[in-house]
Amino acid sequence: MVGIVSDATQTRAPGQHRDPVAALARPISGARPTAGRVAILPFDHEGFAAAVRDGGGEVGPLDNSTRGVVWLNLDHDALGDVLAAHPGVEWVQVPMAGVERFAPLFMAQGAAELPLWTSAKGSFAEPVAEHAVALALAVLRGLPDKSRSTSWADSKTGISLFGRNIVIVGAGGIALEIMRLLAPFEVSITIVRRTAGDVPGARRTVVASALMDVLPQADVVILAAAATDKTAHLIGREQLAAMKPSAALVNIARGHLIDQDALAEALAAGHLAGAGLDVTTPEPLPDGHPLWTAPRVVITSHSADTPEMTEPLLAERIRANVAALLGDGAFVGIVDPVAGY
Structure with missing residues (x-):
């Protein structure tokens, strides 16, 4: 298993990322999962099994002694069957940062404290943030249309990122890493988040209800x-209309945050510098969808975090959480089933 460097000042091998939120873990309050054997499901994966062992745990087949499950795909129905048949499972690790696919299981759990759910949220922050900055630069510099050109342009076009006003919707690990990567560009950053409270490094922080107030300056x-x-x-016709005609829109979260029909219409009308979309609804985006041929848009087919980038990070998240299961309870990436993330 590839080790993850926890100190950002240390030298890292090319392509090696760290989990920037791991150091923030603190022992949980309330019900603690019982220490016990961990099953890797619904298929074997030696790298993740090694991560369990590196955390001090024992990997075994699913049975009545299983206390933890590392679930490796998006099949929530199959996972629900596992949990129903094995009520002794008290901790579940899922492999992605966004856990909306498992919402039916969260609803079924209700107010019960166990099983404890952990996700990969925050662990993929570095590669996803890198992609977000790449998309922003690509859109501002006009690369979507320039890359499709078949003849030399008559004029030079492009917008510099330096000193620009950036609005980031979200305040999790990815947002924090985007802020770090943007620092050399001397931008002014506004964070839009669900709850009140300043985010260090941002010029200002506002709650989601103030989104329309900050979009016109972005x-x-x-x-x-x-x-x-x-x-x-979250970004629909009203929000798109509020944005500058020269603004860039980047989505590395989930496709359903944007009204894609409204975005396609705005781009066709000449509004916005463009859009950089790593995520869409649905995925895959069907061939022939208007966004594929919309002007000034680049779609990267949910590749901000490739398996080569994420497997070592997920392995480290698994290792840390197995150590928490057996030790102090300082789990990383805890999911709030009620909030849904």
Whole structure:
């Protein structure tokens, strides 16, 4: 298993990322999962099994002694069957940061404290933030259309990122890493978040209800929020109309945060510098969808975090949480089943 460097000042091998939120883990209050054997499901994965062992745990088949499950796909129905048949499972690790696919299981759990759910949230922050900045630069510099050109342009076009006003929707690990990567560009950052409270490094922080107040000043809007019922079509016709005609829109969160029909219409009308979309609804985006041929848009097919980037990070998250299961209870990436992320 590839080790993850926990100190950002240390030298890292090319392509090696760290989990920037791991150091923030604190022992949980309330019900603690019982220490015990961990099953890797619904298929074997030696790298993640090694992570369990590195955390001090024992990997075994699913049975009545299983206390933890590392679940490796998006099949919530199959996972629900596992939990129903094995009520002794008290901790579940899922492999992605966004956990909306498992919402039916959260609803079924209700107010019960166990099983404790942990996700990969925050662990993929570095590669996803890197992609978000790449998309912002690509859109501002006009690369979507320039890359499709078949003849030399008559004029030079492009917008510099330096000194621009950036609005980031979300205040999790990805948003914090985007802020770190943007620092050399001397931008002014506004964070839009669900709850009140300043985010260190941001020029200002506002709650979600103030989104319309900050959009008109934004040169770049980056969506890095969780997918919930409240964030569906967070950017719709009204929000798009409020943005500068020269603004760039970047989405590395989930597709349903944007009204895609409204976005396609805005782009066709010449509004916005463009859009950089790593995520869409649905995925895959069907061939022939208007966004594929919309002007000034680049779609990167949910590749901000490739398996080569994420597997070592997920392995480290698993190792840390197995150590928490057996030790002090300082789990990383705890999911709030009620909030849905």
